[in-house]
Amino acid sequence: MSLIEFIKNINPKGEILYFGGSFNPWHEGHSECIRKAPKDATIIVIPDHNPQKEINTKEYSLNESYIKSLHKNVYIYKGFFLKKKKNPTYKWITQVKKEFSNLKHSFLMGYDSYENLKSWIQFETILNNLNKLYVLNRENQMCENYYNIKTIFLGPHDFEQLASSKL
Numbered sequence: 001m002s003l004i005e006f007i008k009n010i011n012p013k014g015e016i017l018y019f020g021g022s023f024n025p026w027h028e029g030h031s032e033c034i035r036k037a038p039k040d041a042t043i044i045v046i047p048d049h050n051p052q053k054e055i056n057t058k059e060y061s062l063n064e065s066y067i068k069s070l071h072k073n074v075y076i077y078k079g080f081f082l083k084k085k086k087n088p089t090y091k092w093i094t095q096v097k098k099e100f101s102n103l104k105h106s107f108l109m110g111y112d113s114y115e116n117l118k119s120w121i122q123f124e125t126i127l128n129n130l131n132k133l134y135v136l137n138r139e140n141q142m143c144e145n146y147y148n149i150k151t152i153f154l155g156p157h158d159f160e161q162l163a164s165s166k167l
Contacts, residue, residue, distance in 0.1 A: 003046075003092055004099050006077050012042035015104035017134060020046040020089065021113070026062055033108050033136045034070040036154040043074040043108060047081040090122035090129075097129040104131040111138030117147065 001009075007016070017037055023030055023045075037043055045067060068074055080087045097105050107130060114135045117123050133151045145151045 001079060003077055003079060003096060006075075006079065007044070007096065007100060010042065010044075010075050012073075012103060015041045015106060015131070016100075017041045017043045017106050017108040018046055018093070019043055019108040020048050021109075023047050023062060026067075029110060029136065031067075031070055033110060033134075033154070034067070034074055036136060037071060037108055037134060039072070041073065041106075043071055045074060045076045047076070047078060048087055088121040090120075090125040093126055093129045106130055106132040106134060108134045108136075110136050114146070114151075 015038070019030075019033060019037075021030070034043060034045075045062075047062060062076065064076055067076060080092075093105065114133065117127075120126060127147055127149050130149060133147070133149055134154060135151060136154045137156055
């Protein structure tokens with residue numbers, strides 16, 4: 001199923017928060033992103049392969065029931081991950097924004113991803129297709145808006161030291 005079909009099936013209203021990443025492994029910092037997200041938003045978790053890294057061929061699974069317990073409107077789209085190919089964000093966000101122009105499209109992300117947005121392939125295209133960024137704080141980081149987009153910092157939390165790359 002394509003992401004467009006997936007979104008049509010869940011029939012969101014208002015704002016969609018896309019929460020993408022390799023999530024390998026999933027940790028409480030990821031969970032905290034979802035817990036701190038606006039309660040009225042629809043969240044789509046999108047496990048994917050980082051286009052700037054080698055594809056991870058190791059199998060792993062997400063605890064879907066746990067993730068769905070974190071927020072009343074959270075859904076998991078596994079279509080990109082299962083294809084096992086590189087999938088730059090700018091391609092799918094452009095299509096989704098065009099198809100669902102009546103909705104607001106925002107990203108939910110950790111501070112590490114936020115800091116590195118400029119390294120994403122065609123990051124300007126990505127930002128031009130978004131309404132907001134929701135960013136989970138990281139310990140000892142200045143919460144400055146680096147980009148020309150409304151950015152909401154979600155505040156301090158107990159898992160600020162966690163990062164998948166360190167686990």
